[in-house]
Amino acid sequence: MAPSKQPHRDAYSLILEAIDVGVYKPGDRLVESDLAERFGVSRTPIREALQRLETQSLLARDGRSLIVSSLDHNQMAELYVVRTELEGLAARLAARHATAEEVRVLKDMVEEDHALVNDPSALARANRRFHKQIHLASHNRYLVQQLDLVHRSMALMATTSIAAEGRGEDTLVEHAAIVKAIEERNESGAYEALKAHISQAFVTRLKQDTDA
Template identity: 75%
Template sequence: MQKDAYSLIIAAIEGGTYKPGDRLVESELAERLGVSRTPVREALQRLETQSMLVRDGRSLIVAALDHNQLAEFYVVRAELEGLAARLAARHGRDEEIIVLRRMVEEDKSLLGGDPQLLSRANRRFHKQIHLASHNRFLVQQLGLLQRSMALMAGTSLAAEGRDGDAMTEHEAIVTAIEARDGDAAYEALRRHISRAFETRLLVDAGELKLR
């Protein structure tokens, strides 16, 4: 099966192989990813259009979000994630909600462990809520936001005590969805995103340390 250069580069950025400020060189990427230079060139152009990459002279580097961009990102994310939770409470199938509950229970075993594993589990949990909303346009927009999260240095789940708090917040979100209470699910998820933003600001200010 043909490898998708765009998806491979996105995965490398999300996985921390390439971090904000890193320079991406077409020839090096083609060799690392095992694809020809043409799809890599097309992927880089697409990522630049999506503001995942920015120009530095003739080179492309992984973009970084400044304070204002970060604030704007979290405003939009809180509203869209909250809407997804509201719709999941209304339209999610019983089986999808059972899976959400199972994810929360399984993810408890990750507490205090590798922040990257926690981050992947967190993305999986949120993606399940997006899918349970059964709104393809919302899922598409949230997918773009998820990609933009790769432009943030590290994960807020690596901050001291944040993983346990986040898990408690996940519990509240799922409980509201199980109760088919759209308003409560919306508010629970918005609070969750607000706390994540607050944690990131505290880390950036040096008030919280990362594990």
Template identity: 75%
Template sequence: MQKDAYTLILEAIEGGTYKPGDRLVESELAERLGVSRTPVREALQRLETQSMLTRDGRSLIVASLDHNQLAELYAVRTELEGLAARLAARHATEEEIRVLRGMVEDDRALLGGDPRALSRANKRFHKQIHLASHNRFLVQQLDLVHRSMALMATTSFAAEGRDEVAMAEHEQIVQAIEARDGEAAYAALRNHISKAFETRLRVDAGELRMR
């Protein structure tokens, strides 16, 4: 199925092709995507209403998150992700749990490698937990949260040592889901997001070096 202009631009932001502060020019996007300017204009308007883009004079630029917005986003993400893990422990099928287990084992091969590849694997892992919650409304809200996460210029996986710690946290989450222990899964995922937020704050404060 052919992707529309909105999806293509959103994926470019999520993939880091366009970073916070980058200016998006309608004519350049239309040429790059091989479409007319009308769907690009409509896509840009939609992304602006979703706060993914912001105005800089007459231009649109990729939005960025200040400290308070980042804290607010992580507060919401922590609760919603924890709830997803709790529901996954209750409702995930055996097949879904095996997929989660396989992801943890496969992702270990990425340790010490490209932080972007680790970030993509992390998104897949979290998305699988969202789906395993079997709650469509929760999945919709988490999609919105993760869309806003794309407005962060760097991934916490780029911080030295974060990848190995995060993989150990993923292991704890899956173990709790496998055990059908909703409260342990909730606590493990909340701790995972809390540590990611702490890592990001320490990076921003200059306490941690990026790879």
């Protein structure tokens, strides 16, 4: 019996994840037949997933082809403005609503991520998990949805700010400060700590672009 195709709904998630982890980078061309073969999904759901990603501006037209979008300086700045406020709000709500178990998970993440300091790619993935955990700890489904959209757009940046020299260690120090404020139920402190963390990441990225 031939293996069944993956469900229609999976095509979008599979392509999105591949962009998020850097399999497909800004400027890369996505070919329907190649994607269908890679993911073991028929071409119809692949085609519909590509249309959805284009509608969300994660893909752009290059003639008749679709490529992974890239962000110019203004788009990146606009994205960071929105991300800073939404992430800060998530931290504020996490300080109000996070369970003891959720705080424990955040503390464990910070501790375990010290082993990844010399592996920027792994630390970048861990950083996304850390932020996702804060989003969930906010216990606000609508905020989580909006932050998911923001983080999808973050995948359109060709590099991670964590790759900058010394940024890995600084990131974990900043994460620890965020978790401390959440654990202490310090809503304004958590808000400011997370906003400062995103602001520093933006400064680092601007420096990376200048040096490129």
